[in-house]
Amino acid sequence: MPISARALRAVNTPNLLVAAFERVSRNPFHVEHNRGGIINLGTAENEVMHPTLVSELNSPQIQAGGINASHLTYGSSFNGSRALRSEISHLLNRKLNLHHKLNDSNMKIVNGATTAISVFSMILCDAGEGVMIPSPYYGGFHPDCSVGTDSVPIRVPAYASNGFQITTADLERSYAESKGRGIVPKVLLICNPNNPLGQTYSRTQLMEMLLFAQSHDMEVISDEVYALTIREGDDNLPPFTSVYAMSDLPDPQRTHLIWSMSKDFGVSGMRLATVISLNPDVIAAAGCFGTFASTPNYIQHLWTNFLRDRPRVDQFLDESNLRIKDSYDKVAGFLQSHHIPFLPANAGFFVWVNLSKWLGPESSEAGAGSRVAWTPSSPFARYEPSPRETQLWMELLDEGVYIAYGAAFFADEEGWFRILFAKDWSIMQLALERIGRVLSRREAQHQ
Numbered sequence: 001m002p003i004s005a006r007a008l009r010a011v012n013t014p015n016l017l018v019a020a021f022e023r024v025s026r027n028p029f030h031v032e033h034n035r036g037g038i039i040n041l042g043t044a045e046n047e048v049m050h051p052t053l054v055s056e057l058n059s060p061q062i063q064a065g066g067i068n069a070s071h072l073t074y075g076s077s078f079n080g081s082r083a084l085r086s087e088i089s090h091l092l093n094r095k096l097n098l099h100h101k102l103n104d105s106n107m108k109i110v111n112g113a114t115t116a117i118s119v120f121s122m123i124l125c126d127a128g129e130g131v132m133i134p135s136p137y138y139g140g141f142h143p144d145c146s147v148g149t150d151s152v153p154i155r156v157p158a159y160a161s162n163g164f165q166i167t168t169a170d171l172e173r174s175y176a177e178s179k180g181r182g183i184v185p186k187v188l189l190i191c192n193p194n195n196p197l198g199q200t201y202s203r204t205q206l207m208e209m210l211l212f213a214q215s216h217d218m219e220v221i222s223d224e225v226y227a228l229t230i231r232e233g234d235d236n237l238p239p240f241t242s243v244y245a246m247s248d249l250p251d252p253q254r255t256h257l258i259w260s261m262s263k264d265f266g267v268s269g270m271r272l273a274t275v276i277s278l279n280p281d282v283i284a285a286a287g288c289f290g291t292f293a294s295t296p297n298y299i300q301h302l303w304t305n306f307l308r309d310r311p312r313v314d315q316f317l318d319e320s321n322l323r324i325k326d327s328y329d330k331v332a333g334f335l336q337s338h339h340i341p342f343l344p345a346n347a348g349f350f351v352w353v354n355l356s357k358w359l360g361p362e363s364s365e366a367g368a369g370s371r372v373a374w375t376p377s378s379p380f381a382r383y384e385p386s387p388r389e390t391q392l393w394m395e396l397l398d399e400g401v402y403i404a405y406g407a408a409f410f411a412d413e414e415g416w417f418r419i420l421f422a423k424d425w426s427i428m429q430l431a432l433e434r435i436g437r438v439l440s441r442r443e444a445q446h447q
């Protein structure tokens with residue numbers, strides 16, 4: 001066997017989101033060249049500010065002389081440019097109203113939150129130890145905290161019936177089941193604002209999870225990559241609270257943070273994120289993962305220049321959030337007018353919708369056997385879409401629109417899909433028309 005057992009495990013840990021992305025990439029929609037192509041409302045990319053970004057990143061102020069000799073070197077620190085770390089610290093302190101103030105020594109720049117998750121699991125877990133994650137959860141968590149690091153993701157299932165809230169009892173149940181299988185949970189991974197739910201956690205809910213982790217001597221990773229994409233005042237949902245904004249944070253030295261430029265600034269291709277901790281040992285350990293995690297110096301240079309103009313950054317984020325809110329309001333209107341149930345969203349740029357009414361009847365081969373995979377079961381269950389979900393998903397693809405199914409987020413209930421809306425409205429409109437056509441056709445067929 002030419003590849004290691006670890007590599008084999010990686011191959012056998014499918015990332016359904018990546019697989020779908022590859023498929024969509026073979027026939028992507030283009031407003032001029034391929035209007036019949038597939039519109040991607042499945043990959044969490046924020047495009048609302050792209051025209052502005054392209055022009056600003058090419059401007060003389062941001063380019064500041066273009067590439068110079070220092071960009072051709074490893075740079076001044078494997079933890080990333082000090083100037084950039086200072087700017088990001090300032091940004092997060094300022095925008096998130098942090099009580100535990102950050103500075104450049106609390107962070108390492110890495111090439112994406114994907115890498116940050118992997119680096120944290122290497123630092124915090126030994127092989128075979130568990131990472132508990134409330135589900136449904138961002139599908140990338142699964143490979144990111146297990147492939148290469150050999151930690152074990154443990155789902156803590158949440159359900160629509162109580163608004164996907166996680167209770168201490170849920171956490172204790174998954175913890176006990178995991179220990180029963182010989183896997184010691186070492187980390188609680190919280191995604192706030194939550195992907196795919198598009199919601200912020202209340203302070204009370206956050207505290208409940210943090211106290212649970214403290215009571216079991218666990219580390220906490222808070223993935224806050226959507227922290228600056230919040231629509232305040234929407235639907236009575238709680239305002240965003242960063243873990244580091246909590247003056248009563250139970251265990252600051254054991255609570256670590258991830259933030260990325262990918263989502264809030266809409267630059268997922270630039271590969272720039274941060275591993276953040278108040279614990280110097282954790283940052284020192286992160287430093288040992290040196291160059292494989294680096295963001296190119298030139299990209300760091302561009303973003304240092306961009307973030308330095310703080311009034312402009314604030315204006316940029318306000319504009320981005322306004323556009324996203326506008327899009328959300330219109331998508332919510334579409335969902336309401338088509339009687340599609342959805343979870344009200346106040347953060348990020350996607351909405352969690354329930355299409356179970358349109359799944360159609362269970363066929364015999366889509367019957368009992370497949371349902372087993374969809375009943376709440378072990379935190380270790382392997383997830384695949386049910387045959388009915390696959391059929392609906394394929395029909396949507398054939399109509400020219402891709403939305404991500406719940407199995408890619410380890411959802412426990414059948415029929416949930418995530419719809420992204422951070423796109424130009426004319427394209428969104430076309431995509432929603434395509435979704436509407438498929439659902440109307442199915443309604444007519446199953447009446």
Ligand SMILES: Cc1ncc(COP(=O)(O)O)c(C=O)c1O
Binds near residue numbers: 111191195260
């Ligand atoms: C919650 C969450 N964490 C991490 C990532 C990965 O982001 P990055 O592009 O910074 O690797 C994503 C991407 O969708 C995400 O939604």
